[in-house]
Amino acid sequence: MSALMSYLTKNQSAIVSALGQHIELSVIAILITVVIAIPLAAVSLNHRKLGELMLQVTGVIQTIPSLAILGILIPFVGIGTVPAIIALVLYAIMPVFQNTYAGLTNIDPLLIEAADAFGVSKRFKLFKVQFPLAMPMIISGIRIAVVMVIGTATLAALIGGGGLGTYIILGIQTNNNNALIVGAVLSAVLALVASALIRILVRVPVKHMIIGIMVLAMIIAGGVGVKKLMTPKVENVVIAGKMGGEPEILINMYKDLIEQDNPNVKVTLKPNFGGTSFLFKALQSHKIDIYPEFTGTVLQSLVQGHTKLNADPNVTYQTAKQALLKQYQMAYLKPMRYQNGYGITVTQATARKYHLRTYADLKRYPQLWAAFDPDFYQQSDGYPGLQKTYGLNFKSVRTMEPALRYEALAKGKVDVTDAYTTDPQIKKYHLVLLTDNKHFFPPYQGAPLMTKRFMTQHPQIVRSLKKLAGRISTTDMQTMNYQVTVQHQKAATVAKHYLKAHHLLK
The missing domain is CATH 3.40.190.10 (Periplasmic binding protein-like II)
Structure with a gap:
C-alpha cells in the first residue's frame, strides 16, 4: 500500500490528466450515441422493419472485437481520439437503441389509445406520453452504454487516444503492479460513479434532460475552442x-x-x-x-x-x-x-558449468532444457532457423510467456531461453548473453x-x-x-x- 501511495504521489498530475482524457472520451462518445440512437429509435417507432434491421445491425457490431474495429478505422480516420470515439459510439449504440426502441414499443396500448382519443399531436404524444413512460428503459440503456464505454475506452491507449488504459498497458509491459492497479481501479470507480449519476436522471424531466445534454455539448465545444485560443502559438x-x-x-x-x-x-x-x-x-x-x-x-x-x-x-x-x-x-x-535484437541467455552458473560463450557451444550439450517465447519458438527467424544454423537439439523445449521464462531460468527450472538484448531481466537476474558467432540474428x-x-x-x-x-x-x-x-x-x-x-x- 505504501508503494502504491508513493506511486500516486509521484505521478499525480499525469494520472489526473489521464483520468480527464478518459472522462472526455467517454462523455463525447455517450453524447454522440444518445444523439444518434434515441432519435433513430423514435423514427423506427412507425417503421418497424427499420427498427428490426437496426437491432440486427447493432447486434452484429457487438460481436466484432474492439481491436478489429480500431484496425478497420485506422486507414480511414487515422490514429488517436477520433477512431477511439467512433469505435466507442458503435459499441454504445446497441444498448441505447435497443432499450429506447423496446421502451417505446412496449407501452400499454390502452395508454396510447387514450392519448389518441384526446386528439393530441404526434409530437405531444411522443414527448409527453411515450418518452416519459419509456424513460426507465432508456436510462437503463444509457447506464449500460456508459459502463461499456468506460471499460472499452481503456483500449484507446493502444492507438494513442490516451486515458486510463495507458496505465493498464504500462503496468503489463513494465510489470508495474502500481500502474496496473491505478488504471484498473480508477476505471472501475469511474464506471460506478457514472452509473450512480445516471440513476439520478430518472427523476429529471425529458425536456430538461435534452436541454442539459445540449448545454453540456456546448460547454465542451466552447472549452475546446477557448483552449485553442489560449494556447501559445508555438x-x-x-x-x-x-x-x-x-x-x-x-x-x-x-x-x-x-x-x-x-x-x-x-x-x-x-x-x-x-x-x-x-x-x-x-x-x-x-x-x-x-x-x-x-x-x-x-x-x-x-x-x-x-x-x-x-x-x-x-x-x-x-x-x-x-x-x-x-x-x-x-x-x-x-x-x-x-x-535490441534476439539473443540467447543462460545463468552465470550454467555458463561456468558448461563453459558456454557462444551459440555453437550449446550444440555440445543436448541435455539442456530450453524455454522460448511462443513467437520465437515458431518463427523461421527464431528457434527453427537457429536450430538449423547451429545444429541445436535440446532435451526439452517448452514455450512460456516472456516474464515467466526469465523467472524459470533464474530458479533453475530451465537452462536456456531467448531474450531481447536490452531486457532489464538480464541485469536483474545477472544473466549471460551468449555470442551469436555465426551472425544468425539480424542487426x-x-x-x-x-x-x-x-x-x-x-x-x-x-x-x-x-x-x-x-x-x-x-x-x-x-x-x-x-x-x-x-x-x-x-x-x-x-x-x-x-x-x-x-x-x-x-
Whole structure:
C-alpha cells in the first residue's frame, strides 16, 4: 500500500490528466450515441422493419472485437481520439437503441389509445406520453452504454487516444503492479460513479434532460475552442513510441534534445502508442511526426523485397534507409549504437558449468532444457532457423510467456531461453548473453523515423536528434530499462539523467 501511495504521489498530475482524457472520451462518445440512437429509435417507432434491421445491425457490431474495429478505422480516420470515439459510439449504440426502441414499443396500448382519443399531436404524444413512460428503459440503456464505454475506452491507449488504459498497458509491459492497479481501479470507480449519476436522471424531466445534454455539448465545444485560443502559438511536434519502457526513454530523450536546441518548438509525447503498424500508419497520415524504429523491423515488417538481412549493421541501416525513402518518402536518421535484437541467455552458473560463450557451444550439450517465447519458438527467424544454423537439439523445449521464462531460468527450472538484448531481466537476474558467432540474428539498431518532408522543413530538429547517433551502448540501455521496468523510475527522469551524464543536455 505504501508503494502504491508513493506511486500516486509521484505521478499525480499525469494520472489526473489521464483520468480527464478518459472522462472526455467517454462523455463525447455517450453524447454522440444518445444523439444518434434515441432519435433513430423514435423514427423506427412507425417503421418497424427499420427498427428490426437496426437491432440486427447493432447486434452484429457487438460481436466484432474492439481491436478489429480500431484496425478497420485506422486507414480511414487515422490514429488517436477520433477512431477511439467512433469505435466507442458503435459499441454504445446497441444498448441505447435497443432499450429506447423496446421502451417505446412496449407501452400499454390502452395508454396510447387514450392519448389518441384526446386528439393530441404526434409530437405531444411522443414527448409527453411515450418518452416519459419509456424513460426507465432508456436510462437503463444509457447506464449500460456508459459502463461499456468506460471499460472499452481503456483500449484507446493502444492507438494513442490516451486515458486510463495507458496505465493498464504500462503496468503489463513494465510489470508495474502500481500502474496496473491505478488504471484498473480508477476505471472501475469511474464506471460506478457514472452509473450512480445516471440513476439520478430518472427523476429529471425529458425536456430538461435534452436541454442539459445540449448545454453540456456546448460547454465542451466552447472549452475546446477557448483552449485553442489560449494556447501559445508555438510549433508543436508530436513524437510517439511503442509500448514499453525503452521506447518511452527514447522519446523523452528526443523531447529534451529538441526543446533545448529549439525554444520555439513544443514537443508532445505519445508513449505506449501501439505496435509497429499503428505507428507507421500514424506517421504516414501525419498524426505524428517522429518515432524510433529499428533497422531489422524496417526491413522485415515495413518495406517490401528485403526478406534476407545482412549481418553488417551499417549495410542493414543503409538498405533500410534507401528502401524507406524509395517506397514511402520517409527519412531515417543514423541509428544509435546499441542493438535490441534476439539473443540467447543462460545463468552465470550454467555458463561456468558448461563453459558456454557462444551459440555453437550449446550444440555440445543436448541435455539442456530450453524455454522460448511462443513467437520465437515458431518463427523461421527464431528457434527453427537457429536450430538449423547451429545444429541445436535440446532435451526439452517448452514455450512460456516472456516474464515467466526469465523467472524459470533464474530458479533453475530451465537452462536456456531467448531474450531481447536490452531486457532489464538480464541485469536483474545477472544473466549471460551468449555470442551469436555465426551472425544468425539480424542487426536491430534504433533510429528516429520521419517523413522526408518533415526532415527538409526542420533541419534544426534533425541536428538535435543526430546527437544520439552512435551513442547508448547495450549495457547503458539495459541499465535504463532496469531503472524504469524494475525500479519503476520515471522514463523522463532516466532519459534526462543519461543526457546530462553524457553532456548532451545542459
